[in-house]
Amino acid sequence: MKPAPFAYERVNTLDEAFEMLAKYGENARILAGGQSLMATLNMRLSTPDILIDINHIDGLAGIEDTGKNIRVGALTRHVEIECSELITKHVPLISKAVDHIAHPAIRNRGTFGGSIAFADPAAELPACIVALDATLQLSNKNGERELKAEDFFRGLYETALQPNEILTAVSIPKITLGWKSEFMELARRQGDYAIIGLATHLKLENRKFGEGRLVFFNAGDRPVSASKTAALINGHPWSNELGDKLVESLKEELDPQNDLNADGKMRKYLAGVLAKRTLSALVGD
Secondary structure, X not given: OOOOOOEEEEOOOHHHHHHHHHHHHHHEEEEOOOOOHHHHHHOOOOOOXXXXXXXXXXXXXXXXXXXXXXXXXXXXXXXXXXXXXXXXXXXXXXXXXXXXXXOHHHHHHOEHHHHHHHOOOOOHHHHHHHHOOOEEEEEEOOEEEEEEHXXXXXXXXXXXXXXXXXXXXXXXXXXXXXXXXXEEEEOOXXXXXOOEEEEEEEEEEOOEEEEEEEEEEOOOOOOEEOHHHXXXXXXXXXXXXXXXXXXXXXXXXXXXXXXXXXXXXXXXHHHHHHHHHHHHHHOOO
16 A cells, blocks of 8 residues: 655754644654654555654754663664663663664664654563653653653553654663663564563562562553562562462453454463563573
8 A cells, every 4th residue: 555645844943843743733743763654654544644754853862871860862763772882781671672673674763762652562662661660751842841651651552742742852760779670572583573572670689579660562552560460579589489479460460452463361371471581580590
């Protein structure tokens, strides 16, 4: 298929972008990397009146150490994340996840902010920023507001982003002493969307798990934080018995969808497999 007709506008400043958004509202789409958007256009799942190309706006790309956080500009390419020493050192969960995003050609064009704003429930980065308790910067012509990642995702491809807003940056807390991160996913082939995946960020002391988050992706219509299961393991060391309790808890807490790749029952089973592998890896077993 070919996309429905649309107009194209390249903007050079955020003010120009906001002006176009004010004019076209929900009939406009932001073009960053375009790796997901182009597919939806071709299948006519998205039929905007206009694409607003923000790639030439200064200041929307880059990775910056701001003290307690790492700030990632929305236009930062996946390949830049992949090669960043700051990300590897201070936000290792993101570093581990980005290798699983599609293929090198996609990572060369796809953007950090685009992946998050598109809100595909099978994507890796939304789950990671929820696990890391990141903060999103949403900008409009009147200023900006900040929103926690867990409050940003509202449903299937739905976010808290308003028609007049652009996601401009994400601030991610640096990993601190005693915290561990792990990322795993199960896919049919490298580069395919995951059947299910897990982003984990937990405190670990004397081989006992502490506070933290287990966030699954492609297990619902948005990143799913298994808070009850995380509370279950809090204060306990890893053991086979804990692993069994973990699996039973996830069966009760998760309600994954059925699709062509797997049904909900299979995804629940795989969620337990991933969780056991992840926690075992965190303690070095």
